[in-house]
Amino acid sequence: MNLEFSDDQKFIQKNAREYLAEHCGLDVCRRVLESDESYAQDLWKGVAEMGWLGTVVPAEYGGTELGHLELVLIAQELGRALAPIPFASSVYLATEALLLFGSEAQKKQWLPRLCSGEVIGTFAVNEALGDPEPNEVQAQLSGGALRGSKIPVLDGDVAHLGVVLARDGQGHSLLLVDLQGNGVERESLDSFDPSRSQARLTFDGAPAEVLGKAGDGIAQTDRLLDRAAVMMGFEQIGGAERALDITRDYTMNRYAFGRPVASFQVLKHRMADMYARNQIALSNGYFAAWALSTDNSELALAACNVRVAASEAFVIASEEMIQLHGGVGYTWEFDCHLFYRRAKLLGLALGSAGAWREKLIRRLEASEAA
Numbered sequence: 001m002n003l004e005f006s007d008d009q010k011f012i013q014k015n016a017r018e019y020l021a022e023h024c025g026l027d028v029c030r031r032v033l034e035s036d037e038s039y040a041q042d043l044w045k046g047v048a049e050m051g052w053l054g055t056v057v058p059a060e061y062g063g064t065e066l067g068h069l070e071l072v073l074i075a076q077e078l079g080r081a082l083a084p085i086p087f088a089s090s091v092y093l094a095t096e097a098l099l100l101f102g103s104e105a106q107k108k109q110w111l112p113r114l115c116s117g118e119v120i121g122t123f124a125v126n127e128a129l130g131d132p133e134p135n136e137v138q139a140q141l142s143g144g145a146l147r148g149s150k151i152p153v154l155d156g157d158v159a160h161l162g163v164v165l166a167r168d169g170q171g172h173s174l175l176l177v178d179l180q181g182n183g184v185e186r187e188s189l190d191s192f193d194p195s196r197s198q199a200r201l202t203f204d205g206a207p208a209e210v211l212g213k214a215g216d217g218i219a220q221t222d223r224l225l226d227r228a229a230v231m232m233g234f235e236q237i238g239g240a241e242r243a244l245d246i247t248r249d250y251t252m253n254r255y256a257f258g259r260p261v262a263s264f265q266v267l268k269h270r271m272a273d274m275y276a277r278n279q280i281a282l283s284n285g286y287f288a289a290w291a292l293s294t295d296n297s298e299l300a301l302a303a304c305n306v307r308v309a310a311s312e313a314f315v316i317a318s319e320e321m322i323q324l325h326g327g328v329g330y331t332w333e334f335d336c337h338l339f340y341r342r343a344k345l346l347g348l349a350l351g352s353a354g355a356w357r358e359k360l361i362r363r364l365e366a367s368e369a370a
Contacts (some may be wrong), residue, residue, distance in 0.1 A: 007071065012066075013073040017049060020081040026335045033195040033338065034262020035162035038158045038188075044085045048117030053091055057099065062112035068293040072234040072285070079238025082342050084195040086120050088349070092228040097163045097174065100227075101212030101220055106176060109198040110161060122159035122179075123228075124150035124201055125221060131355040133213050134221050135279065139166040139203065146177060146208040149200060154349055156199030157188045163211060164203075171215030174359035175208040182206065193341035224263040229350055230288040233310035236346050237281050240310070240317040243339045244274045247321045254326075267324060301367075305358035310355040314343040 005013075005022020028040050032353055071091070079089055095114050098107055113119035125132045127139065127150055132249060139148025146166055150156070162177040177184065183206030189198045212220055248271060251262035276289040288302035318340040322329040329336045347353060 005073070008194060009070055009073060012070050013077060015178070016050075016052070016074050016077040017080070019046070020077055020083065023194055024081040024083050024229075026082060026338060029084045029338050029342075030196050030335070032191070033341075034111075037084075038197040039155070040084045043083060044117055046210055047087065049117075051115075052087075053095070053117055054111075054115030055091070057095065057111055057115050061116040063160070071085065071316055072231055072292075074291045075231050075234040076241075079235035080161040082195070082239065082242075082338055086122070086158060086196075086229070088346075089122040089155040089159065090114060090120050092223065092231040093123035094159075094161055094163050096227055097123065097211060097220075097224055100224065101174060101178075106209075106211065110176070114161070119160045119195055120155065120158055121161045121163065122155050123224070124153045124154055124162050124164045126150060126152060130365065131351045132225075134165055134172065134218050137165050137167060137172060141166045141168045141173060141175060141208055141210075144207060144209070145205040146203040147205060149202045151200040152189055152191075152198040153201050154196065155184075156197055156201050157186050157197050162201065164201075164208065165217050165221055166208070167285035168210070168214055168217065172217035172221075173214045174217045174220050176211050177203070177206055177208045180225070192267035193345040195338070195341070196345055209244040223295055225350055226299055229303040229307040230285070230292045230299075231358070232346060232350060233281070233285050233288065233306040235342070236314040237278065237285055237343055238341060239275075239346070240278045240281065240314040243314075243317040243321045243343075243367040244271065244278060246322050246335070247274070247317075251324055270320055270324065274320055276312075277309075277313040277316055280304065281313040284309045290302060300363055301360065304356050304363065306346065307350065307356040307358070308353045311347040312357075314339075315347055318343040 017245055024043055028043060032040055051064040052074050054063030055074060059065045094105055098110055098288040114121055125134060126131040127137060129170050159179055162179045164175045165172055166175055178354050183204045187200040189200060191198045239363040251267055255260050264336050288306040293301045321339055322336045325334060325336055328334050
């Protein structure tokens with residue numbers, strides 16, 4: 001197994017970093033957080049023009065037909081920039097769901113518009129606060145009409161297309177729902193990270209069509225979440241790396257007792273621990289990205305590993321970032337809280353690290369029993 005990225009893949013990552021450095025400084029994240037904007041529309045348009053929204057989509061549907069290895073590198077750079085756009089919801093989840101389970105007609109209808117950024121997608125499973133419990137979903141499909149509610153839905157206030165898990169007869173199915181159509185109500189929610197919006201979606205007879213095989217929604221959801229966990233894991237790794245970089249630079253240039261505070265042993269130890277956690281997450285990410293790109297059977301376990309490692313690395317890096325900035329780390333003017341907010345949001349977006357750890361244990365037990 002070769003875990004080294006190709007020169008072309010490294011160029012894509014370099015190009016993404018340079019583009020985001022120019023068009024998505026931390027002031028963009030702060031602007032969205034402090035305003036009524038749900039996301040940075042100018043950045044969304046630029047990302048679409050760069051072709052990132054269709055990175056893994058075949059050319060016949062308007063994509064650039066690269067692959068998941070390229071996509072995770074772009075995700076890593078979006079994480080470093082704290083990009084306030086609905087990339088994860090639309091690309092890791094809605095687009096991926098259509099690629100995996102969509103019919104030819106569904107792909108032709110939605111994928112070109114998702115790739116161009118004209119349509120924003122989202123994924124709705126939760127019906128209450130806490131970790132997703134697909135088996136407890138109560139939203140109901142009957143006669144092609146969906147009834148029920150979903151909360152919280154990441155980017156649900158701006159999405160045009162929803163991939164929704166609902167009861168369908170005796171089982172569950174994934175559904176495609178036009179969120180701009182009849183029978184859909186949205187309610188924006190207060191979010192711990194206002195740079196990434198969340199909403200409650202209420203369906204009252206909304207037209208819906210089954211995505212993939214009817215009654216197979218639970219298995220489809222598990223597969224989709226595994227794949228999204230890898231891509232979002234790289235976004236979290238990117239955020240954790242940027243938090244460490246900013247903290248290192250700050251402590252190198254802040255003096256106490258005539259020397260940089262970074263020279264004090266206790267700070268060295270804490271930053272070394274941040275670095276080690278980031279590297280552990282990254283090594284898990286590389287293996288998971290390989291499994292994702294090859295659709296290897298190891299993906300089920302690798303996704304759990306990277307989800308836990310990346311979630312914990314980003315949260316700890318953002319917490320230490322605040323601590324090691326001293327008193328100013330707690331102030332609104334410094335950017336530390338932007339990283340802390342994003343770390344907390346992404347750490348729960350697909351289910352908590354604890355839930356994924358339990359999932360890993362169950363899967364290991366199942367594999368041993370087999």
